[in-house]
Amino acid sequence: MPEFVDDQRCFACGPDNPDGIHLDFEPDGDAGARTTVTLSPHLQGYRGIAHGGIIMMLLDEAMAHACRFIGEKATTASCEIRFRKPAPLGAKLIVRGRYKERRRTVLFLEATVTLEDGTVLATADGTFVSLGQLS
Secondary structure, three states, rough: OOOOOOOOOOOOEEEEEOOOOOOOEEEOOOOOEEEEEEHHHHHHHHOOOOOHHHHHHHHHHHHHHHHHHOOOEEEEEEEEEEOOOOEEEOOOOEEEEEEEEEEOEEEEEEEEEOOOOOEEEEEEEEEEEEEEEEO
C-alpha cells in the first residue's frame, strides 16, 4: 500500500500548491466540515459555469475534511454525485461534508454544494476507507 503523506500540496486545500484552490475548511457541527469558495473563470466548463469535475472535487474534499474533523485519516473509495443545477462562476459557493456512519473500516459520508440562498447545486454520497486515527 502506498504511503499517504500530506505535503500541503493538495490541489483543493494545499497552502503550498501555487496552482491550487486553497480551500480552508472549518468544523461544521460535531461531524462535518464547511468552507466557502468563489470559483474563477479558469475553472470553467461551459461559459460562466464551473466544470463538473471541479464540483466533484469540492464534494470529495468536503467529505475528506469531515473525516479529518472526526479524527480519521481516510481515502475515497467511491462517490456518487448528483448535479442539480449549474454552478455559476464568480458566485460564493458553500461546500459542506458530513460523516454519517461507520462499518468496520468503511466511513459513509455526504456532501453538498449550495449557493448562499440555499439553492442546492450538487450533492454526493461517498464511502471512504479509514487509514487509522490521525496523530
